[in-house]
Amino acid sequence: MSDVCxxxxxxHPFGRTDGVEGIDQxxxxxxEALRDAGVEWPDIQFAYGSSDAAGNPDTMVERLGLTxxxxxxxxxGCAAGGSALFSAQMAIKSGDFDLGIAVGFDKHPRGAxxxxxxxxxxPDWYGEAGYMVTTxxxxxxxxxxxxxxxxxxxxxxxxxxxxxxxxxxxxxxxxREPIDLETILQAPMISDPYSKxxxxxxxxxxxxxxxxSERKARELGCKPIRLKAATMRTRPPGSFEVFAPSxxxxxxxxxxxxxxxxxxxxxxxxxxxxxxxxxxxxxxxxEIMHMAENGFCADGEQEAWLAEGATAIDxxxxxxxxxxxxxxxxxxxxxxxxxxxxxxxxxxxxAGARQVPGDPKTAYSHVYGAPGVSAVTILER
Amino acid sequence: xxxxxxxxxxxxxxxxxxGGRNRHTGRIVFPCPENGDFEPHPLSSEGSLWSYTIQRFRxxxxxxxxxxxxxxxxxxxxxLPGETIVEARLVNVAFEDLAIxxxxxxxxxxxxxxxxxxxxxPAFEPVETAx
Numbered sequence: 137m138s139d140v141c142x143x144x145x146x147x148h149p150f151g152r153t154d155g156v157e158g159i160d161q162x163x164x165x166x167x168e169a170l171r172d173a174g175v176e177w178p179d180i181q182f183a184y185g186s187s188d189a190a191g192n193p194d195t196m197v198e199r200l201g202l203t204x205x206x207x208x209x210x211x212x213g214c215a216a217g218g219s220a221l222f223s224a225q226m227a228i229k230s231g232d233f234d235l236g237i238a239v240g241f242d243k244h245p246r247g248a249x250x251x252x253x254x255x256x257x258x259p260d261w262y263g264e265a266g267y268m269v270t271t272x273x274x275x276x277x278x279x280x281x282x283x284x285x286x287x288x289x290x291x292x293x294x295x296x297x298x299x300x301x302x303x304x305x306x307x308x309x310x311x312r313e314p315i316d317l318e319t320i321l322q323a324p325m326i327s328d329p330y331s332k333x334x335x336x337x338x339x340x341x342x343x344x345x346x347x348x349s350e351r352k353a354r355e356l357g358c359k360p361i362r363l364k365a366a367t368m369r370t371r372p373p374g375s376f377e378v379f380a381p382s383x384x385x386x387x388x389x390x391x392x393x394x395x396x397x398x399x400x401x402x403x404x405x406x407x408x409x410x411x412x413x414x415x416x417x418x419x420x421x422x423e424i425m426h427m428a429e430n431g432f433c434a435d436g437e438q439e440a441w442l443a444e445g446a447t448a449i450d451x452x453x454x455x456x457x458x459x460x461x462x463x464x465x466x467x468x469x470x471x472x473x474x475x476x477x478x479x480x481x482x483x484x485x486x487a488g489a490r491q492v493p494g495d496p497k498t499a500y501s502h503v504y505g506a507p508g509v510s511a512v513t514i515l516e517r
Numbered sequence: 518x519x520x521x522x523x524x525x526x527x528x529x530x531x532x533x534x535x536g537g538r539n540r541h542t543g544r545i546v547f548p549c550p551e552n553g554d555f556e557p558h559p560l561s562s563e564g565s566l567w568s569y570t571i572q573r574f575r576x577x578x579x580x581x582x583x584x585x586x587x588x589x590x591x592x593x594x595x596x597l598p599g600e601t602i603v604e605a606r607l608v609n610v611a612f613e614d615l616a617i618x619x620x621x622x623x624x625x626x627x628x629x630x631x632x633x634x635x636x637x638x639p640a641f642e643p644v645e646t647a648x
Contacts, residue, residue: 253580259548261522263580265628265638266572267592267604275570276594283568283617328571328612382536382547382601383594 140225141353141360142515144173144346145480148241150339150464151310158190158467161342162241163199165470169344174356175235180346182206182236184223186216188468190243214416214505215368216240217343217472221513222366224347234352241342242467256379256507270506271335271419273378275327278421282329285436287424289329293321294442295420296334296462302449303463305490308474310339311463334420339465343473345480361480364514365402369394371508378506391510392416392429392502399500399512400431407431410514411496412482413453414475416504417460423447427455430502430512454492457482472511475501483517521628521636524549527559534560534623534639536601545601561597562623563644569593569607569615582636584629595621595641606640620644 146168148161156164162185170177177200185193185207194207212219217240224238251270253263262268281287297317303309315333323331353360371377374388400406407430415430417423424438432453433441441447447455458464458478461471479499481487497517504510525548526532537549538558549557575587583590591607593615607615608626626640 250577259522260580261525261638264521264582265606266576266581266583266590268580269572269576272570272572272592276568276592279570280568280617325571325573327573380604382603384544384546385596385599385601 138350139362139364140228141348141350141358141362142345142476142480143348143353143356143358143360144169144175145477146170146172146344147308147474147477148342149308150341150467150474153340158187158241158243158340158342159193159196160199161243161340162187162193162239162344163196165241165342165344166196166200166237166239169237169346173346173358175346177201178203179235180205180237181233182224182227184208184210184220184236184238186210186212186220186240186469187242188216190241190469193239193241212368213507213509214468215472215503215509215511216469218366218503218511218513219368221345221473221476222368222511225363225366228347228349234349236347237344238347238473239342239344240470240473242469243340244338244467246338251379258379258381262381267381268379270378271327271330273380274335274419274421275330277376278419278425279329281421281425287436287439289321290317291424291439291442292329292334292420293317295417295423296320298448299417299456299459299462302457302490303459305488306458306463306478308341309459309463310465311459330419330421336418336461336466339467341465341467341470341474343470343477345473345476361483362516364516365399366511366513367395367398367402368509368511369398375508377508390429391508392426392504395510395512396430396502399514403514403516405498405514410453410498410500411494412457412479412492412499413455414457414460414478414499414501415455416502417456417462418466418505420462422504423455423460426502426504430500449490449492457487457490457492468505472501472503475503476513476515479515483515518625518627518635518637521638524557525639526625526637531562532625533562534603536560547601547603560600560603564595564597564621564641566615566617566619566621567594567596567602568617571612582628584631586631591615593641603639606638607642608640609642
């Protein structure tokens, strides 16, 4: 079967943009992506749009042009962007379409995500007792992982330090000041073992990707990036997810491991053949756990990898080259697409001061989040 | 002290947590879901600490109904052998003494001990080795 190609990318800077609606950040990204691909809005045959908290993506046709285009909205928790991209590549794979778009944007209020017990099928007392707090879950997950696999708190700090260092070189990042390890480790604690610099924050931003069939990409004369795999999976039994009054004694797998295995199988390559990885880093420990869950190393090896700088821009496997969620923030609808945007820029060799050396040819992206969903992509130049 | 909600604790002295046992699969969860697949199942009172953290800032109200005057508290998941792993407050223990694997015993804690009518939430405390 012919490959699905990414022929254009666009981004609205992440962070806080007062006075600009989420959907307008999405429109901005679409226009950038169209320009990048050298196509016009009326050429676009279909769109999948994701937003969790900033309105219906399809309403952006008012700004972009009432061409009658097929436009489908995707809401899928933290995998929304990945699901939009998955759907878009399926449309092209079906043979019915040659040119389409996946767009994601969001705009969340400041502070931690505001979750209500009833939305998660939980009793009111659970919230009254103070447990509707996502940071508790992240902290308890890494606390156990550190104990089982010998990961130190310094390693958590190193992940955050790298994120801010990389973010400083990414024009679309939110946090663009490097922060030294000592400051990160000594900062006020949010939920032990995490200090305030070890978490990402809800944010704003928009990303658009133009997808084309191989035939269309050739016709347009583009130098395409090939989408070798795009997968999305939900949780298996015995996984550990946010807002759980109890978890099973019999521990199980994860949505990430399922999505990752399916992606490697679809792409026909293994983790050791990946040159760059963008891994969900809602908090510093997530990046560490996801290195193993996605098959890049064994549980516990992250300690040595981080001490050696193996995941730095010039390391063996650069991870979160634009600073990830820690430096960019997490607008849910756009976050997974930002990772793919960054991978395209890296594979084109256009990443400037954060460019991964050695002419990278393959790039991996991974999203994970509530309610136990994960989406993975593998790109190849 | 009245319970924060009905159906969480048994009437025993001392009380026990009430989980739910799936009638078909035997899977045990907490709290007991209000549907026909689960029947109430009193949980064992002793277990070990599976993981923990310290809540360092006051959670948002609503929904949090703890004291206005916030001081950090410990919470964790406690593994009850052969049953389930429950989330609960950790009390009568210094933060620095918390350790994964430590033996714990079920107890009740006041969500807000300054309240006129304090409400009880599930909690665990260290098992005194000397006792």
